[in-house]
Amino acid sequence: MESRGIRGAITVNANTKKEIQVATIELLNEMLTKNEIKTNDISFAIFTLTSDLNADFPAKYARLNCNFNQVPMMCYQELDVPNSLKMCLRILLNINTNKTQDEIKHIYLKGASILRGDLKNE
Numbered sequence: 001m002e003s004r005g006i007r008g009a010i011t012v013n014a015n016t017k018k019e020i021q022v023a024t025i026e027l028l029n030e031m032l033t034k035n036e037i038k039t040n041d042i043s044f045a046i047f048t049l050t051s052d053l054n055a056d057f058p059a060k061y062a063r064l065n066c067n068f069n070q071v072p073m074m075c076y077q078e079l080d081v082p083n084s085l086k087m088c089l090r091i092l093l094n095i096n097t098n099k100t101q102d103e104i105k106h107i108y109l110k111g112a113s114i115l116r117g118d119l120k121n122e
Helices: 017-034 058-065 110-114
Strands: 002-011 042-049 073-077 088-097 107-109
Touching: 002 017, 002 110, 017 058, 017 088, 017 107, 042 058, 058 073, 088 110, 107 110
Parallel strands: 002 107, 042 073
Antiparallel strands: 002 088, 042 088
16 A cells, blocks of 8 residues: 545635535545545544634644545645635545555645646646
């Protein structure tokens, strides 16, 4: 088995606990479904938020709503780069898999779809 990274990003409607919860669950479910991931195969997860999102920790919702109880997780703030996408939640999942790098499906939803136009959501 190989270790692979899966990237995902989504824009959040407002800096509230509820909106961070909704975005986290939506993005994680899409990443897990499209890549056929079981939580036992996840080595760790990293969550980042742009500086305008600080109402809550997205890892909390992964644990409460997506069965990430045994997954090591950390939350970080993204670099505040001028003119970069605002209100954005990003996730990096490190998984153990037999899939090749080309078989991994990175997920970019809502306004975050502009981040990696070269990676098509399938």
